[in-house]
Amino acid sequence: MNNDIERVLYSQDDIKAACQRLGAQLTEDYAGKRPLVIGVLKGVIFFMTDLLREMDLMADLDFIDVSSYHGGTASTGEVTLEQDISTDIKDRDVIIVEDILDSGRTLAYLKDFLEARQPRSFKVCTLLDKPEGRVVEARADYVGFNVPNEFLVGYGLDYQEFYRNLPYVGILKPEVYANK
Numbered sequence: 001m002n003n004d005i006e007r008v009l010y011s012q013d014d015i016k017a018a019c020q021r022l023g024a025q026l027t028e029d030y031a032g033k034r035p036l037v038i039g040v041l042k043g044v045i046f047f048m049t050d051l052l053r054e055m056d057l058m059a060d061l062d063f064i065d066v067s068s069y070h071g072g073t074a075s076t077g078e079v080t081l082e083q084d085i086s087t088d089i090k091d092r093d094v095i096i097v098e099d100i101l102d103s104g105r106t107l108a109y110l111k112d113f114l115e116a117r118q119p120r121s122f123k124v125c126t127l128l129d130k131p132e133g134r135v136v137e138a139r140a141d142y143v144g145f146n147v148p149n150e151f152l153v154g155y156g157l158d159y160q161e162f163y164r165n166l167p168y169v170g171i172l173k174p175e176v177y178a179n180k
């Protein structure tokens, strides 16, 4: 698996530091509140669990499963809801947690889909933001790292469902997915 990585962008230590910084910021911003933290599956698995442990807050958790890459390196353009949340979000302070914000399609879909249920507030925290990937307008309120316009894997991010379990975020060698 490691042989398929061109370059490590963020090490385990870098990611830990980002989780600590974001967790401290959220702890401050949501002091005295009881936010509902919604992780976007599947890519968010590691970031969600690490970030939550850096948040000194009483929070509720839920997950939503949406997909649009279906394992590939480009968004299909169509976001599919695989599994909805089970919590009523009306009048709740919602924090969406994502591994990466790229074309913006997933977040734009989630914003429409969830804001229709009238949460009190709606904020987004993403570990990675790839501004050059943007196709539709979307922005996060909390960002770990701004990343270059490359296809990334690891720490939850996949290619064909593989590489999610790399402990770091790296650039996948283009020859791995060329001509596929």
Ligand SMILES: O=P(O)(O)OC[C@H]1O[C@H](OP(=O)(O)OP(=O)(O)O)[C@H](O)[C@@H]1O
Residues within 6 Å of the ligand: 040, 041, 042, 043, 044, 066, 067, 068, 069, 070, 071, 075, 098, 099, 100, 101, 102, 103, 104, 105, 106, 107, 158
């Ligand atoms: O801004 P976008 O271009 O929409 O890309 C971001 C989304 O793409 C990935 O999900 P994917 O569809 O690959 O599902 P997965 O998390 O199950 O891998 C990633 O986890 C984000 O949710």
Ligand code: HPA
Residues within 6 Å of the ligand: 069, 100, 102, 103, 150, 151, 152, 153, 157, 158, 159
């Ligand atoms: O760079 C990426 N890598 C993996 N999954 C993704 N989903 C959106 N962008 C990416």
Ligand SMILES: [Mg+2]
Residues within 6 Å of the ligand: 043, 069, 070, 071, 157, 158
């Ligand atoms: Mg994926």
